[in-house]
Amino acid sequence: MSTAIIYRQQLKFVAKTSASPKSRKNHYITTNIEHPTVYRTFEYLEKLGAQVTYLPCDKNGLISAEQVAAALTEQTALVSIMLANNEIGTILPLQEIAAECRKIGVLIHTDATQAIGKIPVNVQDLGVDYLSFSAHKFHGPKGIGGLYTRRGKRLEPFFHGGEQMANLRAGTLNVPGIIGMGVAAQEALDGLDYAATEVKRLRDKLENFILQNIPDVFLNGDKQKRTPNTLNIAFQDCEGEALLWDLNEHGIAASTGSACASEELESSRVLRALGIDKALSHMAVRFSLSHFTTEKEIDYVISVLPAIIKRLREISEGK
Amino acid sequence: MSKDDLIGLSLWEAYSQKVHDRMNNPAHRGSFTDKDAKAQNCKLVVADFGDASCGDSIQLFWLVDPRTDLIKDARFLSFGCGTAIASADIMAELTIGRTVDAAAQITNLDVEKALRDDPDTPAFPGQKMHCSVMAYDVIKRAVAKHKNIDINELEDQEMVCECARVTRGMIVDVIRKNDLKTVEEITRYTKAGGYCKSCIRPGGHEQRKYFLEDILRDTRQKMAEEKGETQTIAFAELPKAQQFKKVEEVLAAYLAPVLAKDRGGVELADIVGKEVQIVYQGACHGCASAETGTLKLIESTLREKLDPEIQVTIYAK
Numbered sequence: 094m095s096t097a098i099i100y101r102q103q104l105k106f107v108a109k110t111s112a113s114p115k116s117r118k119n120h121y122i123t124t125n126i127e128h129p130t131v132y133r134t135f136e137y138l139e140k141l142g143a144q145v146t147y148l149p150c151d152k153n154g155l156i157s158a159e160q161v162a163a164a165l166t167e168q169t170a171l172v173s174i175m176l177a178n179n180e181i182g183t184i185l186p187l188q189e190i191a192a193e194c195r196k197i198g199v200l201i202h203t204d205a206t207q208a209i210g211k212i213p214v215n216v217q218d219l220g221v222d223y224l225s226f227s228a229h230k231f232h233g234p235k236g237i238g239g240l241y242t243r244r245g246k247r248l249e250p251f252f253h254g255g256e257q258m259a260n261l262r263a264g265t266l267n268v269p270g271i272i273g274m275g276v277a278a279q280e281a282l283d284g285l286d287y288a289a290t291e292v293k294r295l296r297d298k299l300e301n302f303i304l305q306n307i308p309d310v311f312l313n314g315d316k317q318k319r320t321p322n323t324l325n326i327a328f329q330d331c332e333g334e335a336l337l338w339d340l341n342e343h344g345i346a347a348s349t350g351s352a353c354a355s356e357e358l359e360s361s362r363v364l365r366a367l368g369i370d371k372a373l374s375h376m377a378v379r380f381s382l383s384h385f386t387t388e389k390e391i392d393y394v395i396s397v398l399p400a401i402i403k404r405l406r407e408i409s410e411g412k
Numbered sequence: 413m414s415k416d417d418l419i420g421l422s423l424w425e426a427y428s429q430k431v432h433d434r435m436n437n438p439a440h441r442g443s444f445t446d447k448d449a450k451a452q453n454c455k456l457v458v459a460d461f462g463d464a465s466c467g468d469s470i471q472l473f474w475l476v477d478p479r480t481d482l483i484k485d486a487r488f489l490s491f492g493c494g495t496a497i498a499s500a501d502i503m504a505e506l507t508i509g510r511t512v513d514a515a516a517q518i519t520n521l522d523v524e525k526a527l528r529d530d531p532d533t534p535a536f537p538g539q540k541m542h543c544s545v546m547a548y549d550v551i552k553r554a555v556a557k558h559k560n561i562d563i564n565e566l567e568d569q570e571m572v573c574e575c576a577r578v579t580r581g582m583i584v585d586v587i588r589k590n591d592l593k594t595v596e597e598i599t600r601y602t603k604a605g606g607y608c609k610s611c612i613r614p615g616g617h618e619q620r621k622y623f624l625e626d627i628l629r630d631t632r633q634k635m636a637e638e639k640g641e642t643q644t645i646a647f648a649e650l651p652k653a654q655q656f657k658k659v660e661e662v663l664a665a666y667l668a669p670v671l672a673k674d675r676g677g678v679e680l681a682d683i684v685g686k687e688v689q690i691v692y693q694g695a696c697h698g699c700a701s702a703e704t705g706t707l708k709l710i711e712s713t714l715r716e717k718l719d720p721e722i723q724v725t726i727y728a729k
Contacts, residue, residue, distance in 0.1 A: 371465040372463075375465070
């Protein structure tokens with residue numbers, strides 16, 4: 094569990110204090126494609142009596158600033174909308190969304206975990222009040238993350254009784270983690286051009302190969318407004334986990350929208366939010382690239398994938 | 413919590429070699445046509461189970477010799493994970509050479525056992541059990557098709573879990589065959605209750621007629637009666653002092669040793685109806701799982717030992 098999650102819990106705590114029935118501001122706005130650490134936190138707030146609006150995304154996973162503006166009320170305490178989605182990579186228009194919030198003075202938090210290191214993230218340009226992230230998503234150490242807080246925007250301490258982090262989180266600082274994250278952040282910043290060009294080129298190479306050479310495939314997410322390293326694609330008649338099995342046999346790691354292996358049997362909430370066919374949501378896999386992904390590796394995936402898909406379709410459909 | 417709980421095996425390492433082999437090279441994948449059947453003077457039987465929108469489906473093809481009722485050959489098609497495909501493959505193999513009636517006796521346990529490398533090590537993780545149950549269910553459907561009888565004659569059709577299409581008869585059968593004791597186990601074996609969860613107990617977002625908790629309780633009760641165990645007085649009807657004693661016995665015998673490992677403990681505070689109110693001791697205070705996992709463990713243990721309707725809450729002063 095990353096430290097960023099704890100930071101988000103911190104936000105929950107802020108939210109909790111204003112979620113008491115006494116408080117006037119008891120309304121929250123988020124989306125139906127947030128990461129569970131945000132989504133479930135809001136579900137928890139609902140149990141405490143908060144009113145939560147879950148804005149529905151469109152078929153590409155986008156949320157518009159107009160949707161947010163229409164949902165804002167005088168009771169709205171906080172808006173929390175992710176910058177980029179973890180499953181499909183769709184990048185949300187946070188700058189426009191934050192502008193709507195600022196118009197009427199509502200606090201805005203964004204979960205930028207999936208964006209940092211992939212696209213430029215500048216809190217001044219975005220205009221958000223809070224921004225949270227995890228170091229391991231940009232090759233930093235595990236167990237450390239960050240929460241940007243705009244000057245003057247109050248936070249309740251998460252752990253009481255220590256002066257660390259401006260009284261916000263008692264406890265000895267994780268110095269190696271902090272330094273590691275700092276170095277990783279610098280490298281991620283230096284590597285943004287590489288992400289936007291080379292990582293994207295390799296992702297597009299894999300994507301175009303699949304779209305042009307394998308029939309009956311469906312791309313999930315927004316083709317344009319998307320993090321350069323993410324490819325989420327469904328292969329008709331190939332169950333997602335079976336596909337992971339075969340990929341694993343070839344030494345390729347990917348992840349699936351199918352939840353067959355977990356105790357939760359329902360397929361991905363994010364994919365269902367896109368409104369795609371339920372059967373298809375069990376057939377989606379996500380390929381994630383990084384700065385360390387090589388052309389040779391992509392060529393290898395391209396060389397084995399058609400046979401894998403053919404095999405699984407033979408098993409499921411006999412053809 | 414031990415190191416293994418924190419750093420478990422990779423999921424890929426939790427499968428037997430046989431599951432790997434069957435998935436990587438399923439010998440009986442494919443289908444038969446009427447032409448194939450005619451060529452062998454056999455009758456073609458085709459049965460389906462599951463649905464791709466639920467995450468898996470299976471189709472079974474048999475060539476049955478009409479004179480002897482022997483299954484001459486079997487093939488399958490499966491949309492599902494590795495375990496589903498491996499289970500389907502071994503299932504098809506197990507039916508070959510048997511009569512239809514003998515094939516009807518094959519259960520999900522036979523399927524799982526046949527996939528083990530070592531008789532004492534499960535072939536795949538527990539949450540995958542439903543994959544072997546699917547293989548078993550499709551056999552039943554094939555038998556019904558072959559005998560041209562309504563599947564109702566093999567099992568009743570009262571649908572309990574609409575999401576996973578699991579009937580009452582199937583659930584009772586799985587509880588009995590596998591000696592299941594909790595709703596979580598039923599979900600693991602049949603997928604029932606794994607989706608919208610409305611069929612677990614009343615109060616879900618969908619209207620339901622049957623609930624897993626009721627079916628489990630009734631089936632366990634019947635199983636106990638059949639064993640000739642004397643029916644004890646229901647927990648709810650006991651005088652309060654005896655209820656206290658029973659709960660305290662269970663806490664001491666089953667939960668205190670577990671919690672003590674982490675320097676915690678639990679004491680009974682009060683019982684109101686079927687609500688058991690507890691107070692945590694030691695390290696359980698402030699433990700992240702005290703309101704979730706631990707509470708659930710206490711509840712499921714009390715439910716199993718005393719009354720399936722017990723609710724456990726933390727006593728508020």
